Amino acid sequence: MKLQDKVAIITGGSRGIGKAVAKEFVKEGAKVMLAARTEEALKATAEELQASYTVCDVANEEQPKNLIQQTLDKLGKIDIVVTAAGIQKPLGRFHELSLQEWKKTIDINLMGTVNVIHAALPHMQQGSVITLAGAGVPKAFPNFSAYSTSKIAIIQLITNLAEEYPNIRFNAIAPGPVNTQFTDEVLRAGPEVVGQEFYDKNIAWQKGEQGAVSPGIAAEFMVRLVSGEINCTGKYLSAVWDKEFDTNPDMYTLKRIDGRNFGKK
Numbered sequence: 001m002k003l004q005d006k007v008a009i010i011t012g013g014s015r016g017i018g019k020a021v022a023k024e025f026v027k028e029g030a031k032v033m034l035a036a037r038t039e040e041a042l043k044a045t046a047e048e049l050q051a052s053y054t055v056c057d058v059a060n061e062e063q064p065k066n067l068i069q070q071t072l073d074k075l076g077k078i079d080i081v082v083t084a085a086g087i088q089k090p091l092g093r094f095h096e097l098s099l100q101e102w103k104k105t106i107d108i109n110l111m112g113t114v115n116v117i118h119a120a121l122p123h124m125q126q127g128s129v130i131t132l133a134g135a136g137v138p139k140a141f142p143n144f145s146a147y148s149t150s151k152i153a154i155i156q157l158i159t160n161l162a163e164e165y166p167n168i169r170f171n172a173i174a175p176g177p178v179n180t181q182f183t184d185e186v187l188r189a190g191p192e193v194v195g196q197e198f199y200d201k202n203i204a205w206q207k208g209e210q211g212a213v214s215p216g217i218a219a220e221f222m223v224r225l226v227s228g229e230i231n232c233t234g235k236y237l238s239a240v241w242d243k244e245f246d247t248n249p250d251m252y253t254l255k256r257i258d259g260r261n262f263g264k265k
Contacts (some may be wrong), residue, residue, distance in 0.1 A: 012085030058112030078242030
Protein backbone atom coordinates (compact mmCIF):
# COMPACT_ATOMS: atom_id res chain seq x y z
CA MET A 1 0.00 0.00 0.00
CA LYS A 2 1.33 3.40 -1.01
CA LEU A 3 0.51 5.26 2.23
CA GLN A 4 1.16 2.56 4.81
CA ASP A 5 1.54 4.09 8.32
CA LYS A 6 1.19 7.67 7.03
CA VAL A 7 -1.03 10.05 9.02
CA ALA A 8 -3.22 12.42 7.05
CA ILE A 9 -5.47 15.32 8.07
CA ILE A 10 -8.30 16.07 5.65
CA THR A 11 -10.47 19.14 6.18
CA GLY A 12 -13.87 19.15 4.53
CA GLY A 13 -13.61 15.39 4.86
CA SER A 14 -17.23 14.53 5.58
CA ARG A 15 -18.49 14.68 1.99
CA GLY A 16 -17.70 15.37 -1.65
CA ILE A 17 -14.09 15.42 -2.77
CA GLY A 18 -12.74 15.43 0.79
CA LYS A 19 -14.57 12.20 1.57
CA ALA A 20 -13.35 10.60 -1.66
CA VAL A 21 -9.77 11.52 -0.77
CA ALA A 22 -10.18 10.08 2.72
CA LYS A 23 -11.55 6.84 1.31
CA GLU A 24 -8.63 6.47 -1.08
CA PHE A 25 -6.06 7.30 1.59
CA VAL A 26 -7.51 4.70 3.97
CA LYS A 27 -7.51 2.16 1.15
CA GLU A 28 -3.80 2.85 0.67
CA GLY A 29 -3.02 2.30 4.35
CA ALA A 30 -3.07 5.81 5.82
CA LYS A 31 -4.42 6.70 9.22
CA VAL A 32 -6.84 9.58 8.64
CA MET A 33 -8.13 12.43 10.78
CA LEU A 34 -11.25 13.98 9.27
CA ALA A 35 -12.35 17.52 10.04
CA ALA A 36 -15.52 19.44 9.20
CA ARG A 37 -18.01 21.78 10.85
CA THR A 38 -21.03 19.47 11.02
CA GLU A 39 -20.58 16.65 13.50
CA GLU A 40 -23.41 14.40 12.31
CA ALA A 41 -22.09 13.99 8.76
CA LEU A 42 -18.49 13.94 10.00
CA LYS A 43 -19.15 11.15 12.48
CA ALA A 44 -21.01 9.08 9.88
CA THR A 45 -18.14 9.36 7.40
CA ALA A 46 -15.54 8.57 10.07
CA GLU A 47 -17.45 5.43 11.09
CA GLU A 48 -17.86 4.38 7.47
CA LEU A 49 -14.14 4.73 6.74
CA GLN A 50 -12.90 3.71 10.20
CA ALA A 51 -11.16 7.06 10.54
CA SER A 52 -10.75 9.53 13.40
CA TYR A 53 -12.54 12.88 13.38
CA THR A 54 -12.57 16.27 15.03
CA VAL A 55 -15.23 18.94 14.58
CA CYS A 56 -13.44 22.00 13.29
CA ASP A 57 -14.42 25.36 11.81
CA VAL A 58 -11.26 26.16 9.87
CA ALA A 59 -12.13 29.86 9.75
CA ASN A 60 -11.80 30.02 13.53
CA GLU A 61 -8.10 30.52 14.19
CA GLU A 62 -8.13 28.47 17.40
CA GLN A 63 -10.00 25.39 16.18
CA PRO A 64 -7.36 24.23 13.66
CA LYS A 65 -4.85 24.31 16.52
CA ASN A 66 -7.09 21.88 18.38
CA LEU A 67 -7.38 19.76 15.22
CA ILE A 68 -3.60 19.47 15.05
CA GLN A 69 -3.30 18.61 18.73
CA GLN A 70 -6.06 16.00 18.50
CA THR A 71 -4.27 14.41 15.56
CA LEU A 72 -0.98 14.27 17.44
CA ASP A 73 -2.67 12.86 20.55
CA LYS A 74 -4.63 10.16 18.68
CA LEU A 75 -2.39 9.31 15.74
CA GLY A 76 1.05 10.40 16.90
CA LYS A 77 2.31 12.48 13.98
CA ILE A 78 1.35 14.40 10.82
CA ASP A 79 2.63 13.40 7.39
CA ILE A 80 -0.05 14.78 5.07
CA VAL A 81 -2.45 17.73 5.16
CA VAL A 82 -5.26 18.09 2.62
CA THR A 83 -7.35 21.25 2.86
CA ALA A 84 -10.62 20.46 1.10
CA ALA A 85 -12.93 22.59 3.27
CA GLY A 86 -14.54 25.41 1.31
CA ILE A 87 -17.68 27.19 0.18
CA GLN A 88 -18.77 28.65 -3.15
CA LYS A 89 -21.30 31.36 -2.28
CA PRO A 90 -22.12 34.20 -2.69
CA LEU A 91 -23.06 33.93 -6.37
CA GLY A 92 -23.95 36.75 -8.72
CA ARG A 93 -22.72 40.12 -9.94
CA PHE A 94 -20.15 41.64 -7.61
CA HIS A 95 -21.93 44.92 -6.73
CA GLU A 96 -25.11 43.03 -5.82
CA LEU A 97 -23.40 40.74 -3.32
CA SER A 98 -23.28 41.10 0.44
CA LEU A 99 -19.74 42.05 1.42
CA GLN A 100 -20.24 40.18 4.66
CA GLU A 101 -20.94 36.99 2.72
CA TRP A 102 -18.04 37.76 0.36
CA LYS A 103 -15.63 38.07 3.29
CA LYS A 104 -17.01 34.83 4.79
CA THR A 105 -15.88 32.97 1.68
CA ILE A 106 -12.38 34.45 2.03
CA ASP A 107 -12.38 33.53 5.73
CA ILE A 108 -13.29 29.89 5.07
CA ASN A 109 -11.54 29.17 1.79
CA LEU A 110 -8.37 31.21 2.15
CA MET A 111 -7.92 31.88 5.86
CA GLY A 112 -9.23 28.42 6.70
CA THR A 113 -6.45 26.96 4.59
CA VAL A 114 -3.94 29.36 6.13
CA ASN A 115 -5.04 28.50 9.68
CA VAL A 116 -4.71 24.74 9.18
CA ILE A 117 -1.33 24.86 7.44
CA HIS A 118 0.03 27.42 9.93
CA ALA A 119 -0.91 25.14 12.83
CA ALA A 120 0.43 21.98 11.19
CA LEU A 121 3.83 23.12 9.91
CA PRO A 122 5.67 23.21 13.28
CA HIS A 123 4.90 19.48 13.57
CA MET A 124 5.99 18.47 10.06
CA GLN A 125 9.65 17.88 9.27
CA GLN A 126 8.72 16.47 5.87
CA GLY A 127 5.61 15.26 4.07
CA SER A 128 3.02 16.82 1.80
CA VAL A 129 0.40 19.59 1.87
CA ILE A 130 -2.31 19.68 -0.80
CA THR A 131 -4.92 22.39 -1.27
CA LEU A 132 -7.92 22.44 -3.58
CA ALA A 133 -7.96 25.25 -6.13
CA GLY A 134 -10.37 24.57 -8.94
CA ALA A 135 -12.47 26.64 -11.30
CA GLY A 136 -11.83 30.33 -11.76
CA VAL A 137 -8.09 30.33 -11.36
CA PRO A 138 -6.71 30.14 -14.92
CA LYS A 139 -9.27 32.49 -16.45
CA ALA A 140 -12.19 34.75 -15.55
CA PHE A 141 -14.99 33.17 -13.53
CA PRO A 142 -17.81 35.74 -13.60
CA ASN A 143 -20.46 35.63 -10.86
CA PHE A 144 -18.10 33.70 -8.55
CA SER A 145 -15.77 36.53 -7.53
CA ALA A 146 -15.30 35.57 -3.87
CA TYR A 147 -14.70 31.91 -4.62
CA SER A 148 -12.27 32.47 -7.49
CA THR A 149 -10.36 35.18 -5.61
CA SER A 150 -9.88 32.87 -2.63
CA LYS A 151 -8.63 30.06 -4.83
CA ILE A 152 -6.05 32.06 -6.74
CA ALA A 153 -4.70 33.36 -3.42
CA ILE A 154 -4.31 29.78 -2.20
CA ILE A 155 -2.12 28.96 -5.18
CA GLN A 156 0.19 31.88 -4.44
CA LEU A 157 0.33 30.71 -0.83
CA ILE A 158 1.51 27.21 -1.70
CA THR A 159 3.99 28.62 -4.23
CA ASN A 160 5.55 30.74 -1.48
CA LEU A 161 5.56 27.95 1.10
CA ALA A 162 7.24 25.55 -1.31
CA GLU A 163 10.23 27.91 -1.34
CA GLU A 164 10.20 28.49 2.41
CA TYR A 165 9.93 24.82 3.41
CA PRO A 166 11.92 22.74 0.89
CA ASN A 167 11.54 19.51 2.90
CA ILE A 168 7.74 19.57 2.51
CA ARG A 169 5.89 19.31 -0.80
CA PHE A 170 3.15 21.91 -1.35
CA ASN A 171 0.77 21.60 -4.30
CA ALA A 172 -2.66 22.84 -5.37
CA ILE A 173 -5.07 20.57 -7.23
CA ALA A 174 -7.87 21.34 -9.67
CA PRO A 175 -10.16 18.29 -9.37
CA GLY A 176 -12.12 18.89 -12.57
CA PRO A 177 -15.92 19.18 -13.01
CA VAL A 178 -17.09 17.00 -10.13
CA ASN A 179 -20.79 16.72 -9.27
CA THR A 180 -20.89 17.90 -5.64
CA GLN A 181 -23.04 20.14 -3.47
CA PHE A 182 -21.54 23.04 -5.43
CA THR A 183 -23.36 21.79 -8.51
CA ASP A 184 -26.63 21.79 -6.58
CA GLU A 185 -26.00 25.38 -5.45
CA VAL A 186 -25.46 26.54 -9.03
CA LEU A 187 -28.67 24.90 -10.22
CA ARG A 188 -30.66 26.37 -7.34
CA ALA A 189 -29.27 29.84 -8.09
CA GLY A 190 -30.41 29.62 -11.71
CA PRO A 191 -29.04 30.95 -15.03
CA GLU A 192 -29.94 34.57 -14.24
CA VAL A 193 -27.43 34.48 -11.36
CA VAL A 194 -24.62 32.26 -12.62
CA GLY A 195 -25.02 32.77 -16.37
CA GLN A 196 -26.75 30.50 -18.86
CA GLU A 197 -23.58 28.85 -20.18
CA PHE A 198 -22.29 27.81 -16.76
CA TYR A 199 -25.76 26.77 -15.65
CA ASP A 200 -26.08 24.46 -18.67
CA LYS A 201 -22.65 22.99 -17.98
CA ASN A 202 -23.67 22.13 -14.44
CA ILE A 203 -26.81 20.40 -15.66
CA ALA A 204 -24.61 18.31 -17.96
CA TRP A 205 -22.11 17.56 -15.19
CA GLN A 206 -24.89 16.47 -12.86
CA LYS A 207 -25.96 13.99 -15.53
CA GLY A 208 -22.40 12.77 -15.93
CA GLU A 209 -22.02 14.38 -19.37
CA GLN A 210 -19.57 16.79 -21.07
CA GLY A 211 -16.39 15.91 -19.22
CA ALA A 212 -17.86 15.35 -15.76
CA VAL A 213 -15.46 13.36 -13.59
CA SER A 214 -15.65 11.29 -10.44
CA PRO A 215 -14.18 12.72 -7.21
CA GLY A 216 -12.13 9.54 -7.19
CA ILE A 217 -9.99 10.97 -10.01
CA ALA A 218 -8.70 13.72 -7.71
CA ALA A 219 -8.33 11.26 -4.84
CA GLU A 220 -6.19 8.87 -6.89
CA PHE A 221 -4.11 11.78 -8.17
CA MET A 222 -3.47 12.97 -4.62
CA VAL A 223 -2.25 9.51 -3.64
CA ARG A 224 0.34 9.76 -6.42
CA LEU A 225 1.43 13.16 -5.08
CA VAL A 226 1.66 12.39 -1.38
CA SER A 227 3.32 9.01 -1.98
CA GLY A 228 6.06 10.70 -4.00
CA GLU A 229 5.17 8.93 -7.23
CA ILE A 230 4.79 12.44 -8.64
CA ASN A 231 7.64 14.37 -7.06
CA CYS A 232 7.04 18.11 -7.32
CA THR A 233 6.32 21.11 -5.15
CA GLY A 234 4.89 24.60 -5.56
CA LYS A 235 2.71 23.54 -8.49
CA TYR A 236 -0.89 24.00 -9.63
CA LEU A 237 -1.98 20.68 -11.11
CA SER A 238 -5.05 19.33 -12.83
CA ALA A 239 -6.12 15.88 -11.69
CA VAL A 240 -7.72 15.42 -15.12
CA TRP A 241 -5.10 16.82 -17.51
CA ASP A 242 -1.80 16.35 -15.72
CA LYS A 243 -1.72 12.58 -15.28
CA GLU A 244 1.48 12.35 -17.31
CA PHE A 245 3.64 14.70 -15.29
CA ASP A 246 6.09 16.87 -17.24
CA THR A 247 9.21 17.97 -15.37
CA ASN A 248 9.45 21.24 -17.30
CA PRO A 249 9.76 23.87 -14.49
CA ASP A 250 7.64 26.37 -16.42
CA MET A 251 4.64 24.07 -16.38
CA TYR A 252 1.98 23.88 -13.69
CA THR A 253 2.16 27.49 -12.56
CA LEU A 254 -0.47 30.21 -12.40
CA LYS A 255 0.44 31.36 -15.88
CA ARG A 256 0.20 27.85 -17.32
CA ILE A 257 2.45 28.91 -20.17
CA ASP A 258 2.16 25.49 -21.79
CA GLY A 259 -0.84 26.97 -23.63
CA ARG A 260 -3.00 23.91 -23.40
CA ASN A 261 -6.21 23.00 -21.63
CA PHE A 262 -6.31 25.53 -18.78
CA GLY A 263 -6.04 28.54 -21.08
CA LYS A 264 -8.60 27.36 -23.63
CA LYS A 265 -12.26 28.25 -23.61
